[in-house]
Amino acid sequence: GGIITQTPKFLIGQEGQKLTLKCQQNFNHDTMYWYRQDSGKGLRLIYYSITENDLQKGDLSEGYDASREKKSSFSLTVTSAQKNEMAVFLCASTSDRNYAEQFFGPGTRLTVL
Amino acid sequence: GDSVTQTEGPVTVSESESLIINCTYSATSIAYPNLFWYVRYPGEGLQLLLKVITAGQKGSSRGFEATYNKETTSFHLQKASVQESDSAVYYCALARTGGYKVVFGSGTRLLVSP
Numbered sequence: 001g002g003i004i005t006q007t008p009k010f011l012i013g014q015e016g017q018k019l020t021l022k023c024q025q026n027f028n029h030d031t032m033y034w035y036r037q038d039s040g041k042g043l044r045l046i047y048y049s050i051t052e053n054d055l056q057k058g059d060l061s062e063g064y065d066a067s068r069e070k071k072s073s074f075s076l077t078v079t080s081a082q083k084n085e086m087a088v089f090l091c092a093s094t095s096d097r098n099y100a101e102q103f104f105g106p107g108t109r110l111t112v113l
Numbered sequence: 114g115d116s117v118t119q120t121e122g123p124v125t126v127s128e129s130e131s132l133i134i135n136c137t138y139s140a141t142s143i144a145y146p147n148l149f150w151y152v153r154y155p156g157e158g159l160q161l162l163l164k165v166i167t168a169g170q171k172g173s174s175r176g177f178e179a180t181y182n183k184e185t186t187s188f189h190l191q192k193a194s195v196q197e198s199d200s201a202v203y204y205c206a207l208a209r210t211g212g213y214k215v216v217f218g219s220g221t222r223l224l225v226s227p
Contacts, residue, residue: 004158031213035217040219040220041219041220042117042204042217042218042219042220043204043217045214045215048213048214050213056213058214090159092159101149101161101164102161102215103160104158104159104160105158106158107158
């Protein structure tokens, strides 16, 4: 088995601040994802990466940057935090794109003051 | 675009009662998507509950079942007798074979009372 670790678990920032969320996986999976989940809503895809150094935009990429410098890690940067961005950010990975079963991390809860 | 619509929660049932959580999908760019149910138990991360990749087939796990119905574009989640430990948030999702993106529904919170 494997595990996905997200740091930090809670992130508190100021409006306008640049904030970085980190994700590590030891599944040796090729593809990694960042999702955002607002309270009571579904997951929305921000970025995904199908291999090291690859980046693909999702439906919600505006206002975010991502980085995949190693196969095992995938970082997400909120370029300028906004008050309406209080949400949970979930990282996921998968090795088998044919069935797209994803494995998820525990999430980072972002609060912007 | 593709979308998934599921029962709006919370859904409250008593232990040992039957359960159905509805899920319908719209896959405008995918003829036969792969369909999934994910679950988040309290204090845990989101995890796969079951999946079906062939229309007409049924998937099952932990006493839950879901049948892929391409005529009605539905993938309802059912259980004959729920337990208190089934209390969780359930998400229906779809993906294209060979693709990378997964489209999730908004989730249904299930509360099972003893």
